[in-house]
Amino acid sequence: MTETLAPNVTYGPPEGYAAGVTRELVLDLHRRMVRIRMFEESAGKLVESGDMPGFLHLYVGQEAVAAGVMSVLDDVDQITSTHRGHGHAIAKGAEFRPMFAELYGKTTGYCKGRGGSMHIVDMNRGMLGANAIVGGGIPIAIGAAFAAQYRGDGSVAASFFGDGATNIGAFHESVNMAAVWDLPVLFICENNGYAEFTAQGNHMRLDDIAERANSYGIPGVVVDGMDALAVRAVAKVAVDRAKRGEGPTLIEAKTYRYFDHQGIKGMRIPYRDPAEVEAWKERDAIRLLEVIGTERGLATPEDFAAILAQTETDIADAIEFARSSPDPDPADILDDVYTV
Amino acid sequence: MTETLAPNVTYGPPEGYAAGVTRELVLDLHRRMVRIRMFEESAGKLVESGDMPGFLHLYVGQEAVAAGVMSVLDDVDQITSTHRGHGHAIAKGAEFRPMFAELYGKTTGYCKGRGGSMHIVDMNRGMLGANAIVGGGIPIAIGAAFAAQYRGDGSVAASFFGDGATNIGAFHESVNMAAVWDLPVLFICENNGYAEFTAQGNHMRLDDIAERANSYGIPGVVVDGMDALAVRAVAKVAVDRAKRGEGPTLIEAKTYRYFDHQGIKGMRIPYRDPAEVEAWKERDAIRLLEVIGTERGLATPEDFAAILAQTETDIADAIEFARSSPDPDPADILDDVYTV
């Protein structure tokens, strides 16, 4: 394991990052995170009860990363995501109705029922798609960044991926090429400590993945992935840098997933120490933000409860919408293979 | 460009590396280098005169790297090579007769005429094959290293590749996996400053590729690739480390190819400054070794001349052998697709 950091690599957000936080920001981040968590808990139960098809890689636990990053992006900014993509979609502004409809395989879904959980897309929100191939979205994100640079439209792209994904070739090739061309892109590694059931220490010999930035001559930043404000602060620095034409940043957010690699049920094999899981839950991102918000007098428990209540209503509405939406027609099975 | 080195990365061979150099070693390194250079100059001319088929990526200029590394390897140690593989084969002990015969496409060639320049192999010498896919040999080398570790036979593997190859996914995946498993393997990056016609500064944002070692938590070393003794010294350290079970090392040898990316003729487009070419030739590896050898009184100009003369004879003999060898029989075209 490394003892010193590589050049260019820094720890944490700029000092005083939480100064000047507003009520609006606290509620905004809270809403994004709560919507993710509650959507996923519902969806997970619906799949495990057999009501919904497919399988789900749940994002619960990692909400601060998506919320923090998306809070500095606009609809025109593009993201690519992973197999664990609900959180990114929701934080980017995707709506519950077409999301649930997609999971139910309905025509009203984001992909008209063709894609399911691992292919949620929302072109209007700059959500360029979840991706079921590890690393598959990273090259695509640099393409979106290239388009932004080419057009000079001032937008940026962000690619989300896990710790495990940083070992695959597509990561390496894409970050290097983005660095060479100063593409306006953020590489967000959500280090939840595991690639499926394999702990980080068994898939790489680094503690801090942000150090890999050094191989590409770009800045790397390690940030607390349970602190949405910290994530937001480092993402803001990276977005500003990208917009100034100075190229990409690799951000490593240390975080944790609460459920199993897939689904919400217990683990088949106890590859994680229950104490480890509990320790991370102690630092739960939603609670952390609630504490900051209330301590600073920016928001009240009632504010947060209202967000939960609204989200619950929205979920019930969306599930009802999805369930009552029409199934796709097998006669259309060849539609949309090609643009005609 | 980076200003400080990453952790684990060092410059140059251990101090006093050239102490204790023997006459035998000087002549051995010299022979390896001269054999490479003269083989290639002959082969290059034979292809350009139309006498020999195919095309050649010549290694001339980079001889110190192959010679230095191979001088610390045994036949049982395995190497994988690249499109620019003659030098590695010859330095590893491959013979001229089957090499020329292969280039001539004859049955007496290393590949019975099936492979040509980019697929020279010599299983008896631990030469696991040239490779026409950039990065293609790197994963294979870690497989050879795995076999050595699995059997505990004390052998090591080395993979050669260029600066350009360190941008491709296979490099990244292989070095990381070798690091995680402490495989006994040397990753030898021959940084000749160009990937085909693209200068290093246009394909990465690093000066020292050895810094990439840091991404894998392994040592990286920068060495003068025109100094066979220096290369040998750092390779020795890496081999010893590998044999102690401490895992891989990434060695970056700064070197230069004298000819074009392919063939010996001039360049279609002058992508290199002639002054740059001349500056590198000033530090020619063979001449450098001759100077060291004579200055230290370990060898004489006559010794070196004798090596040249012998090599010339061997080449003439091998070309004659190759020319007079039988062509493959098209009736056998399906032989050796499968092991039966």
Added chain:
Amino acid sequence: MNTRELTYVKAFNEGMHQIMAEDPDVFLIGEDVAGYGGVFHMFDGLLTTFGDKRVKDTPIAEQAIIGLGVGAAARGLRPVCDLMFMDFIGVAMDQIFNQAAKMKYMFGGAVSVPLTITTAGGAGMSAAAQHSQSLEAWLAHIPGLKVAMPASPYDAKGLIVGAIRDDNPVIVVLNKKMLGVKGPVPEELYSIPLGVANIVCEGDDVTIVAIGRMVIEATKAAQALGEQGISAEVIDPRTVQPLDIDTIVTSAKKTNRVLIVHEAVQFGGIGAEISSQVQESAFDYLDAPVTRLAAPFAPVPYAPILENAYVPDAARIVAAARQLVERS
């Protein structure tokens, strides 16, 4: 041999255990194959039994996984490299087709590559476009590679053993939807040679060549057809490379009608090759065109209603076979 009922995945797993016990040169690497036993339970218990020298979890790095296998195989070991989902083949394709498969030939025979790649293909689980594919046609088009597609528990065990014992690179494609299918499996270690088709049931009126899980659907269809007075012969090639075309052509000459069924998209699927060879070799025997039943030319859709329409099933096999018989 002592035979009992096992599931497809347990039969495969037993084959892995027995061959690893027999041959110390066999080792297994892949993502979560060790501690977790593989996401499909294919490798359960191997780590415990054979230890972490022979059963290893890898980083997510399919090029390195397969390439390591190529190098180790060239050095005489017998690696088993797991690719988890067949759909991931695109990130490792170079090592499969340019390296593993070609090494022997381009090196003039100087080396053998006794590498086995395991993977899981097939649709029917709402796993969508990137986790449901059947890409055997690509693999069968690669000289130097062999491709096995077990369609029963018996074959799952026999073919993995046959693959590992084979001195060539072999890819063994399990079918995800068959993991729980039960069938008789001998207790002892046995192997099925690669390139020998299985005549699943004999018949006179029509030959149904089925690939992978379609063998189950074809067998069901043959039963239904029998009840309708049509006698169908079902052939499972077991390996699509080498392809036991003789068995298929012999059957075609007997029944004079051939239907080929696979999960992959029809255009450019392995059915095209089988069809071509049948009509090349049995032209004068055919009473009807060799016919293919396969997936439409689209990625695999997610919604169950679409996916059910996408993958052939017994009912559609019956209909296609009837049409063939009625034509003449």
Added chain:
Amino acid sequence: MNTRELTYVKAFNEGMHQIMAEDPDVFLIGEDVAGYGGVFHMFDGLLTTFGDKRVKDTPIAEQAIIGLGVGAAARGLRPVCDLMFMDFIGVAMDQIFNQAAKMKYMFGGAVSVPLTITTAGGAGMSAAAQHSQSLEAWLAHIPGLKVAMPASPYDAKGLIVGAIRDDNPVIVVLNKKMLGVKGPVPEELYSIPLGVANIVCEGDDVTIVAIGRMVIEATKAAQALGEQGISAEVIDPRTVQPLDIDTIVTSAKKTNRVLIVHEAVQFGGIGAEISSQVQESAFDYLDAPVTRLAAPFAPVPYAPILENAYVPDAARIVAAARQLVERS
């Protein structure tokens, strides 16, 4: 239109120049495509004319090259991503088949991917097993992708323009050995729609469907056959996906005999698909089996004497066509 003789590669190059001049959304990336104009001169002059914003050299990173194209295309640009040798496709396959080709479908139509990939295939240059392949059968098996294989200077220009204007991912496979072949090419910008075959010459006795460079050999063969009193119709499908099967079947119904010729290995080649479709659609018209002439099932060998035996040529086409005609 004003027409003059151009080489295949110059015609292609002119198409690139003209489409880039017409459409500012078209850009080109790849290894040594800018400063060097591409190792085959395909992109000569583009950097000078269009500048380094639109014509860019990349690191050696084919996954990133193609993937960047996918992302930029999804955002509405029209990227041209060069893959240099078709043999390198294995390192970029995932981005081609799982991303570029499937994106539209798995996203329910929400996005189009107007990406063009250029590459060079084919044998005959002693470039050996990893620089000589013809892998179009893989590509044609991928729903969502189109595959063009220009067989003349006219088509080299028209198909690259057609590909770039198409709203789908298209791969244009040039043939390395045809680079210097000359033919008439209009000066103006024109495009050839993807999916329309070219009847190179008409005939009555036998249909020869030829792919890529084999069109040249087939045309020579047709001439020789004509001198022997056999009238051959030569069809160049131009694109193997979509495949203009109607033109082929119409011809088959007229000549009653079909020979398919390609450079790729025969087993699982595109010839299998063409053969299957012809006999499915023209079964009752065929006087002889649909026949294939293609490479033997081996990697491409290096030695010229082996490589010459490996790739089909006019003489072998003549022999195969004669056999077909004589059979009936």
